Amino acid sequence: MNRAATTPSPTFSPLYRQIKDLMVRSLELGEWGPGDAIPSESELAARFSVSQGTVRKAIDEMAAENLLVRRQGKGTFVSTHNDPRSLFRFLRLQPNEGEIDQSISEPVECWRAKAGQDVSRVLGLAVGTPITILRRLLSFDGEPALVDEIYLPSDLFPDLSLDVLQHNDMSLYRLYENRYGVRMIRAEERIRAIAADKVNGELLKVPEGSPLLLVERVAFTYGNKPVEWRRGFYATNRYHYFNELS
Amino acid sequence: MNRAATTPSPTFSPLYRQIKDLMVRSLELGEWGPGDAIPSESELAARFSVSQGTVRKAIDEMAAENLLVRRQGKGTFVSTHNDPRSLFRFLRLQPNEGEIDQSISEPVECWRAKAGQDVSRVLGLAVGTPITILRRLLSFDGEPALVDEIYLPSDLFPDLSLDVLQHNDMSLYRLYENRYGVRMIRAEERIRAIAADKVNGELLKVPEGSPLLLVERVAFTYGNKPVEWRRGFYATNRYHYFNELS
DNA sequence: CAGTGGTCTAGACCACCCC
DNA sequence: GGGTGGTCTAGACCACTGA
Numbered sequence: 001m002n003r004a005a006t007t008p009s010p011t012f013s014p015l016y017r018q019i020k021d022l023m024v025r026s027l028e029l030g031e032w033g034p035g036d037a038i039p040s041e042s043e044l045a046a047r048f049s050v051s052q053g054t055v056r057k058a059i060d061e062m063a064a065e066n067l068l069v070r071r072q073g074k075g076t077f078v079s080t081h082n083d084p085r086s087l088f089r090f091l092r093l094q095p096n097e098g099e100i101d102q103s104i105s106e107p108v109e110c111w112r113a114k115a116g117q118d119v120s121r122v123l124g125l126a127v128g129t130p131i132t133i134l135r136r137l138l139s140f141d142g143e144p145a146l147v148d149e150i151y152l153p154s155d156l157f158p159d160l161s162l163d164v165l166q167h168n169d170m171s172l173y174r175l176y177e178n179r180y181g182v183r184m185i186r187a188e189e190r191i192r193a194i195a196a197d198k199v200n201g202e203l204l205k206v207p208e209g210s211p212l213l214l215v216e217r218v219a220f221t222y223g224n225k226p227v228e229w230r231r232g233f234y235a236t237n238r239y240h241y242f243n244e245l246s
Numbered sequence: 247m248n249r250a251a252t253t254p255s256p257t258f259s260p261l262y263r264q265i266k267d268l269m270v271r272s273l274e275l276g277e278w279g280p281g282d283a284i285p286s287e288s289e290l291a292a293r294f295s296v297s298q299g300t301v302r303k304a305i306d307e308m309a310a311e312n313l314l315v316r317r318q319g320k321g322t323f324v325s326t327h328n329d330p331r332s333l334f335r336f337l338r339l340q341p342n343e344g345e346i347d348q349s350i351s352e353p354v355e356c357w358r359a360k361a362g363q364d365v366s367r368v369l370g371l372a373v374g375t376p377i378t379i380l381r382r383l384l385s386f387d388g389e390p391a392l393v394d395e396i397y398l399p400s401d402l403f404p405d406l407s408l409d410v411l412q413h414n415d416m417s418l419y420r421l422y423e424n425r426y427g428v429r430m431i432r433a434e435e436r437i438r439a440i441a442a443d444k445v446n447g448e449l450l451k452v453p454e455g456s457p458l459l460l461v462e463r464v465a466f467t468y469g470n471k472p473v474e475w476r477r478g479f480y481a482t483n484r485y486h487y488f489n490e491l492s
Numbered sequence: 493c494a495g496t497g498g499t500c501t502a503g504a505c506c507a508c509c510c511c
Numbered sequence: 512g513g514g515t516g517g518t519c520t521a522g523a524c525c526a527c528t529g530a
Contacts, residue, residue, distance in 0.1 A: 240437055242435070242436055
């Protein structure tokens with residue numbers, strides 16, 4: 001590590017942040033894959049020629065961003081959507097009473113199209129880029145809870161089809177990660193109330209015109225690159241969207 | 247600081263967390279009030295007979311929880327709702343396009359009542375405890391955006407009335423803090439979609455039956471004590487609820 | 493037992509703010 | 512210049528895990 005880089009300057013960046021950037025790059029490039037243990041703190045300190053405390057601070061920030069998971073006595077691991085604990089990290093819908101025993105994702109449709117203005121703006125694609133659109137129904141304990149309409153750039157998810165979805169009984173983000181090597185690390189949601197149309201009303205078993213939550217999500221992978229756009233229609237008679245503010 | 251307390255034991259708690267607990271207590275007891283600078287890190291280190299690094303770690307956690315705000319070169323301060331930067335910390339509604347120039351809170355009603363089952367359960371009060379209920383309309387740039395229905399235990403907000411509200415042109419949490427010494431530090435929100443009733447429809451200038459967000463909030467002060475229950479009816483034609491997931 | 497992350501210390505120096 | 516928080520180091524020891 002070049003100490004000169006820490007010289008005061010208009011673009012001062014502390015050492016631990018430079019280390020962090022290098023480590024994030026190792027994640028992006030796949031040097032350390034999801035679920036893997038990364039080298040120990042002392043190994044990393046030696047590799048970057050800094051003290052253990054500096055490496056530690058870099059890892060602290062990455063753990064706070066859910067990029068890494070520390071496990072005392074075992075090591076530090078690249079976080080993964082295969083971990084059951086992260087299953088509900090991006091799904092804030094929960095039952096008004098009790099807990100969810102079982103959630104089932106039922107693919108409904110999957111087709112190819114060309115990106116229109118809206119999708120290309122959100123995902124940073126050129127208008128006309130091939131995209132894959134899929135619709136699926138998510139049920140909790142046998143009751144339909146939400147319908148998702150998902151827009152993906154086809155080049156990143158080449159063979160995605162209804163067949164693939166039906167033969168993979170896992171969360172979508174697990175599928176993205178395991179089959180396509182695309183890891184979602186962050187998302188933004190914009191929520192509105194709308195009236196159910198015919199299609200969603202039937203899927204969710206509510207009358208047309210019933211109030212639904214419309215949850216629009218943009219999900220990002222490493223480098224703040226948006227790779228998924230999603231419109232979720234949430235039935236909130238038995239469930240609600242939970243959020244904690246601090 | 248009694249080092250023996252750090253001896254390995256079934257209830258091991260690191261030194262910096264014990265320091266943090268002591269400091270949180272100082273906040274609860276009002277030794278350090280909102281907006282005040284707390285003692286410098288070296289002073290605190292001396293007071294608790296620990297190293298500066300240990301105090302630092304305690305402050306780090308408190309800053310992460312928005313209890314304190316660090317300002318390099320100046321000191322560490324008790325966070326306050328008087329700080330304009332924290333104005334939208336608990337209000338996640340934002341315009342679909344552009345920014346909010348001006349927000350106006352217009353009190354509509356304010357009356358006393360006795361806590362029913364729902365309020366007492368949420369706020370941890372006995373049924374029948376005196377509560378104060380108020381309704382207000384929040385407008386952004388002249389357009390009505392949301393109606394709040396707010397339930398408070400009367401003993402903590404003794405003279406709260408329509409008159410007080412009309413003569414205090416500040417955010418409610420500023421009023422709570424400045425006039426009643428109640429600081430909100432955390433909140434939970436549960437969001438559903440509902441149809442507008444007559445009253446809220448008129449206030450928000452939308453037809454009866456239009457879809458609205460119902461945002462139920464429980465807000466907590468120090469010690470995780472719930473002190474406010476709120477039902478917000480958000481019009482989401484021009485605005486949306488924004489949330490970031492990570 | 494050895495190896496990992498977690499805590500704590502003491503001291504040096506830097507960046508920022510204000511007098 | 513003197514105070515504050517911010518960074519970085521080197522070293523000691525503790526807590527947890529698994530072979």
